[in-house]
Amino acid sequence: MVSERLDRIIKAAEGGAAVVTVNKRLARYLSVRCEAAMAASGRAAWPTSVVMPLTAWLRGLMEDSWQEGRAALITEAGAASLWKKIIEEDKVIAGRKVLVGAGGWQAAASAYALMKEYCVKGLGDEIYLGAEALAFKRWSREYDKALKRLGFMDYSELPGAVSKAVESGRAVLPGRVVFAGFDELTPQRAAFIRALRQAGTEVEHWPSEPRSAPEEERFLLEKVKDRVELCVFGDIKEEVRAAARWIREVSASEKGGRVRLGVIVPELAGYRDIILREFRAELSPASALAWEDIQDVFNISLGSSLSEEPLVRGALDILAIGGWPEDIAKMGSALLSPLLRVNEEEGLALAALDAGFKRRKLLKVGLRDIRQELTAGGDEVLKAFAGRIGRWIEYLEGAGERALPVLWGERFSALLGGLGWQHGGESLSSREYQTLEAWRSLLAEFAALGDIVGPISRQDAVARLRAMAAEKVFQVEGVSDDCGAVAEGSGTVSDGLTAKEVSIEVLGMLEASGQDFDHIWLMGAHDGALPGPAAPNPFIPIELQRRFGMPRATPEKMLGFAALLLKRIFESARNFVVSYPLEIEGKVLALSPLLKGVGRAEEWPLSLTAATLSRAGRCSSSLKADTHAAFALEDMPLDGKIPLSKLEAAGLRGGTSVIKDQSECPFRAFARHRLGARTVELPEEGLDSAERGTIVHEALEFFWREAGNSARLRELKDRGELGAAVAAAAGRALKGYYAKRLPRRLIDMEGERVEALVAEWLEIELKRGPFTVVRTEFGEKVTVGGLSIAARPDRLDELEGGARVIIDYKTGACDKNGWLPDKLTEPQMLLYGIGSGFDAIAFASLKLPGTKFVGISKDDGMLPAVKSLNKETRWREKIEGVEDWDDLMERWREALTRVAEDFVAGSSGVSPSSPDACKYCELPVLCRIFEAGGLKLDGPEARR
Incomplete structure (x- = not known):
């Protein structure tokens, strides 16, 4: 069913209007719905609708209005590198990096963007500024200078640059533009929209005009309260599991047509891992089988770090290996990458090799050590891998000291390709193929950093590439006739209902704005998340943020924005479930104050909680029900x-x-x-507990072989020679350890410990009656x-x-x-x-003090x-x-x-x-x- 508001924007797109969205997800959703509406009307062909996010649309306008000498847009990676470089080279805060922290550059970049978006010309008189604001002022100056020198423009300046192109008549504009999903307009965007209107472009907003927190929120909640079911759970896991089973129940009850289900989570980052685990277990349990390449039947809007993908993690582990002995754990990660081996036989042989190094307690291993082991063993499988190790060594020997990022990118690609990294002897899955494309895109961004960072060492190149991968969000995209992001027939949700028939979206509140659903489950709706805590930018004075109404600056701002988003959500579906956990990490929670009075329960919350849990329990996964009837197996x-x-x-x-x-x-x-x-235990630096125990055993064995009986023990004690005998026994026990690559002082200290322990123990032996040691060890x-x-x-x-x-x-x-x-x-x-x-x-309990x-x-x-x-x-x-x-x-x-x-x-x-x-x-x-x-x-x- 197409809602009235959705029908309005589809008709606008059909009429040739450019639909400009607040984010990529809304653009994708509206684009798919527009194409589906065209197909449903019986048309065989139609012009592609112009539906795209704001940044992409602005970039297109700028490219169409190209002017000689105009600055190019700096890439995200380029901007990040520039901010990091400026902060690292700031002499004023040298030695006081605690002011910035590991992610300080991101806060600084965000502050820079906010200043542009809210048209703030300056921070005010320096006499009134704190250390953070003064530092940001310096960095911003240096950043602007660097951009000008390099011929770049920051993305935050794009709306202003396009506004100038519009005012000068250079921009090629559509006759009508619909801005979709913009709940608030910054001064910069508002100025751009005024420029569009002055140029003759008709501008509309969808689903409604941007504004601050509306007055009728309470009235709206009163209108929908009878369509909302309120549920309370003991913890997040219970809540997520119930939502998954609710999806199964709703999916099974609405087989008559396409159904869209939205699970909206204000704090999606905190819920993401649990949602992935529990939804997969309930909705596509076969995905737990390692040999099954099954796409999720749900789509989660929050992606993961690109560096977490096995393909990229393996590549970075390989590139991090140098031409010298590396830490055994680091070398093992590279050596055992499943995407490096040619086949399973080679993988098992390499695993055995790695285990052998660790059992020999080698702390560091080099590529030459590995090649020597591979060629000496006589295993033909490993000899083939030794050839690839040889090429790896040749690459490192010829890599040189310093080079531009573009050259390092070429060398990295050549090395990985020569090692067989991309496929590991197997065809790529859809996720791996998309990961590979993201990796290639990352290398291209890295190669473009030459003007900013100049020639760098191999270690620095790998470190920068790893940091870029960690900061890059990776989101798998599927093929669907909706935004379900799943391939047709890739899985079933309930009783054979395919992913093509059920679209399951897991979204944050911002991403959900503007989308329509048949049913919505608002999860984690507690007082700590709705509204969320204020988080003003640390580099802009709070008075300035409050005056300009910057996002997340004040509790009042957070409250109003949360109310606005809730209004949009309650306009997006006909039925709702609202839930929250009673506790997260020991913190007791309550229902969000924005939702007080919502729900059909008179005896809230216990009656609905019991009913929902009972019903959800009956909807558990059929495969899980079979395999987990009594226990979890x-x-x-x-x-x-x-x-x-x-x-x-x-x-x-x-x-x-x-x-x-x-x-x-x-x-x-x-x-x-x-x-x-x-x-296979990782070897420890120094002596591990097993080795220390062995030394004590051997010291006592050597002592009693010489002493033999209690009479001789007493004689050594009476003559004052017992200490020397103990020292001699301890020395013999430690003799082999001096030959190892261990600090001599460490072995000497262990000798002192063993002598003290054995001496105390022998005092216990002296209390015994006569005895003879018949045999030892x-x-x-x-x-x-x-x-x-x-x-x-x-x-x-x-x-x-x-x-x-x-x-x-x-x-x-x-x-x-x-x-x-x-x-x-x-x-x-x-x-x-x-x-x-x-x-x-x-x-013989040999522990100091108190041997016995x-x-x-x-x-x-x-x-x-x-x-x-x-x-x-x-x-x-x-x-x-x-x-x-x-x-x-x-x-x-x-x-x-x-x-x-x-x-x-x-x-x-x-x-x-x-x-x-x-x-x-x-x-x-x-x-x-x-x-x-x-x-x-x-x-x-x-x-x-």
Whole structure:
């Protein structure tokens, strides 16, 4: 259905009027509706309607009225570079960059544009100006000088320049112009419109004359209140999900013809990511499948940064690599770009290469290192890639020191093309093709910066290109007979209803102005967003902004503008839903004061909230309903367990960690030890916690190999030689680390730490009765439950009288509850001991201060502070049916056998023994336990 107001502008366009819009989106919408009206009238051909945004129209008028010597328009990138350069070179604020900040140039450029738009000649006497205004005054002067020197004109000067062309008669003007969607006219635009009228052009405004906040807003809301449903939700996620399900419901109920749905969000930037996720899940759930190239069935007006697109991010990562060793994370990002590999086989080989570098704890890797690894391996797949690496190195060697941006742009394109970056062996999707076009456009803008920045280094060129990509908004455009921005048949919204039949627009309030919808959901309509907070420009005195009525200058201005936009929205559809969340990031919210009294509910808000949630729940996605019936995942019956084969058993690695993992979570054991799933940690600068633990272990091992027993320990202590023996052991443990590329002082400091720790520990050992260290760091094969495992206890002691004690060094947390038969998270000492027998087991807790033994023994007095089983009543009560040491040994044997048999049988369920098992597990992306809702974590772990 075409509304009366839309029919009016369509007829104006048909009559030859130029339709000039406030933004690109409205131009696209009106252009599509005009073309659709022409087609619906039965015409076979018709002249193209002139519908375009104001800036594009002004640029066209200026080009048509070309004059020799006239300044050219500076590009957005050129203006940005010029502002940044002027601010960076300002000697007055040198050393006080905090005045400006990272995005200060944008605020300065905005202030410059506002001064032009509101025809403000100056900021006033300098004596009354603050530091920000004085700085802006200097920058503006320098900016004007630079524009004049370079022969450029800023875009903010375009209306004034075209006005002069109109007044001089040089401009080629249409007989009639309709300005669409302009709620307010700045003095500059008003002057331009006067020039048009004086030149004989008929000027109209659509949908109504521009004005400030009208008087009848309350009256308007009273008129529409019975067509508005008011909903309140606990949080944003609930609100967005309900809106998605509302779309499904409305789409399904209006199959008779084309339906346009508008979701309008005052603070769209804060909602964007949640809308994308929840709308895709509800409206096109198959888009979650990585192998499906599915366009969204909705269009969101707020684009993302071009630098966030994988194609561009990969290009920038590649270009950032220099001819010297780079940080391993930086090199890995470039090396693993999916758009760099020729095929999947090459991608997997490169991933293995990257993982190898990281496991070797290399902090920096260069292209030459990579080429050497590729050619030495004998892998034909990687040898082909080595050739491309060679061309990469040749490019860097021949790149030179400094060059103009246009030359860098050519070199960058040649390098990326030579590396196969554009396609990665696969055809481009629609989004990737548009990204590639945006990238080429960006390179063209970058190439035009030569007059402004002059010759620059490669690093500076890449940094500027990255900054430009981050500032460039990228919006995917689709093919549609409306503004849905989706390809015909690219997806279904509900029960087979195609995107061609349903246009779903997600818009900010400004973008929505002027468009018509069948239904509108106004989302996030709380008191913090409607009206939004005032945000005056920091570089223009607030008194000046208030006097000229500049946008966002005062709360009154924000209130009036929000009321005006709401008026436009409530004129745009026949049915409305208004909603808001009760809380955002801990801040309690209320309904916007502009909307008080809206809605059909007498018992607002609870009655409508319950009804809407109930109805929305019935409209959930059919695919999600099937796969998320009980949890967030589909439950599928398994055909059966996959027993451990003889071949697998022969090559099984991991030692006692197989039992530990199987006990904590069968899936983890299956994934790690049978599938070979491993996380690849980034190497740390210096020594990581694992290396520091190994050094302590080795220092104690070296010490006891020399000392051998408690008598020798006592002798060293009495002679005053214990410190020297400890230092010698620590030195031997650290010997290999001095050969690494680590600062010597760092290793020396680690040696001091290890000596202090070992010395304190030996004081604990001196409190023991006589003992002999039988073995240290020894490995032994143990067979349990049909599984052959290598057990490697840190130490086995024999006490006077023949009792045997197994000791495990722990530099981290230790808990004897890990030996409970139903838990078995610390099986190493138990696995060794069940075969040969033992009389005590203990962790040597090596943490300063407070080193100690943590364990359990058969009899009292075997280890300092370690109680016998009989006296550990609280711990013993956790094990049913254990009365003495022999019972405990049997229970351990049974538990170890059961866990081993489960692993051999192929038990691999996602069933963690406790939430602690998942806290630091690296495999949730495989088991998806958090999506399944099978585990709840509190604290920092919940945010992992």
